[in-house]
Amino acid sequence: MKSLMNVALGIVTSIGGFLDVGAIATAALAGAAFGVQMLWVLAVGTLCVMFLTEMAGRLACVSHHSLVDAIRERCGFRYFSCLLIGELFVDLLVLAAEIGGVAVALHLVTGIDYRWFAPIVAFALWLLIWLGTFSIVQNGASLLGLITLAFVVGMWWMGPPWHEAMKAIVPSTPSHDAAKYWFIAVGIIGSLFEPFMLNFYSSGAIEEKWSLKDIPMNRVTAVLGMGFGAVIAVSIVMLSALTLGPHGIQVDSYEQAALMMVQPFGSWGIPLFAACLGIACFGASLQVALNLSYLFSQGLGWNWSENLKPHDDARFALVYTLAIPIGAVLVIVLGDPLQITTFSMALNALLAPVIVFPLLILMNDRHYVREYRNHAVGNIFVSAIVVLAFLIAIVAIPLEVLGG
Amino acid sequence: MWLTVALATAVAGCSKSPDEVAKEARQSAASWAATLSAAAERWGNGDISSSYFQTVVTQARTSLQKEAQTARKSAGDAAAAPVNTVASRAELMADAVKRGDRAAAIEAGHAAASEVPAEKIPAVARPQ
Numbered sequence: 001m002k003s004l005m006n007v008a009l010g011i012v013t014s015i016g017g018f019l020d021v022g023a024i025a026t027a028a029l030a031g032a033a034f035g036v037q038m039l040w041v042l043a044v045g046t047l048c049v050m051f052l053t054e055m056a057g058r059l060a061c062v063s064h065h066s067l068v069d070a071i072r073e074r075c076g077f078r079y080f081s082c083l084l085i086g087e088l089f090v091d092l093l094v095l096a097a098e099i100g101g102v103a104v105a106l107h108l109v110t111g112i113d114y115r116w117f118a119p120i121v122a123f124a125l126w127l128l129i130w131l132g133t134f135s136i137v138q139n140g141a142s143l144l145g146l147i148t149l150a151f152v153v154g155m156w157w158m159g160p161p162w163h164e165a166m167k168a169i170v171p172s173t174p175s176h177d178a179a180k181y182w183f184i185a186v187g188i189i190g191s192l193f194e195p196f197m198l199n200f201y202s203s204g205a206i207e208e209k210w211s212l213k214d215i216p217m218n219r220v221t222a223v224l225g226m227g228f229g230a231v232i233a234v235s236i237v238m239l240s241a242l243t244l245g246p247h248g249i250q251v252d253s254y255e256q257a258a259l260m261m262v263q264p265f266g267s268w269g270i271p272l273f274a275a276c277l278g279i280a281c282f283g284a285s286l287q288v289a290l291n292l293s294y295l296f297s298q299g300l301g302w303n304w305s306e307n308l309k310p311h312d313d314a315r316f317a318l319v320y321t322l323a324i325p326i327g328a329v330l331v332i333v334l335g336d337p338l339q340i341t342t343f344s345m346a347l348n349a350l351l352a353p354v355i356v357f358p359l360l361i362l363m364n365d366r367h368y369v370r371e372y373r374n375h376a377v378g379n380i381f382v383s384a385i386v387v388l389a390f391l392i393a394i395v396a397i398p399l400e401v402l403g404g
Numbered sequence: 405m406w407l408t409v410a411l412a413t414a415v416a417g418c419s420k421s422p423d424e425v426a427k428e429a430r431q432s433a434a435s436w437a438a439t440l441s442a443a444a445e446r447w448g449n450g451d452i453s454s455s456y457f458q459t460v461v462t463q464a465r466t467s468l469q470k471e472a473q474t475a476r477k478s479a480g481d482a483a484a485a486p487v488n489t490v491a492s493r494a495e496l497m498a499d500a501v502k503r504g505d506r507a508a509a510i511e512a513g514h515a516a517a518s519e520v521p522a523e524k525i526p527a528v529a530r531p532q
Binding site: 034036241269 | 435441446450451453455458459460463522524
């Protein structure tokens, strides 16, 4: 019974990890501009992230190393430094996008400029991490994140075109706006391949003291959790395709995206969209901020655990204490949270190979994973992911200019 | 060094032509016209609050202003014309919100949507 509860909790947790500002924004963009045609990108991306999450969790179960910890040990400090700089830059932008997402959610229901909310959101975020434990931070936000099931309900209410959606799982090229199509595809992949999520997941496994007996649970969590997260993302694509695209509405701002919930839910639509966006982004911003602390602490050999009091791991606490205000300042300075989101998702795609390639090495190293090494299918799949991620990284910047 | 040069060349090679800028400006204007029209109808039905409708109108005006500037700079006044058309309707809607005149907002929304019609994307858009 306890392990069933753990699995259920793991699934809920994964929904929270999967669905954030990037997933919501890119799914809404895709549905409004191309109908259900881009569902195949979500399907491929979800399959990839299931494999990667399972590997990151298995690494932690067997070696008791988080991903960053193992990368630093196996690939050396020089490689880790590159990863640290890259992930610091990208994670700060993602953190800004997530804080911006919460601020926009509050703006949608109050009408007050979102910039006013950025410092308030940042303070609430910091306070929760400062006072909370790992399970409070993780499970609390994830349970609240179940509100995003409203997207699934909305999709059902609208009567989705199942037959066409099934056909859209087969990859296809666009009939118009090719640059925009591929840019959104990069964004979707970037929103699924978020490097912070892999290290956060493996660090969480260490925090919760996972061991060999948790390997099956890790597998179930990775597959079902990411699967459920994908169902919600698919619902957003369908809802956007059914309610925005047919009216000629493209998603250039969150104000337009929110209209997708009005048709199925009437006057509850906007508050529901705001709640989904706000809670999903708040949960994700907790994860990104904590991941920055994990990144520095694990790489530089500092004390680290969200379960310790801040005075017992002062440098761990210092990192998120500095990162969160920087994220809030970026929201105020850079403006347009949707653009920050799409740009940071493209950067995620750029950074993905830097973390996926060492994961492939680690998952074949007997020293770390003993007899639990990758099977040939896993290796081939991760190799394909690395190639895909490299290709995405190469095209991401020109596509940003052409289609962004 | 070579990577920087290659990247810079790629980015430079991808800069948009005036025709592309004009097309994008028209698409953006049409999308905002459709948004304003749909939002006005929803406001008329009481599905969205006055404050949310005002938020949509304000965002539309800000975005259209930026779009008009970009279009004018890169592709001339003709490219900015559809954007200006929708922007002027958005101004009327902003006044309508202040007065609480739902009928006027709906009328302005419909006018914007018919003057700069948007390409409607069916949910089951056909691939090439």
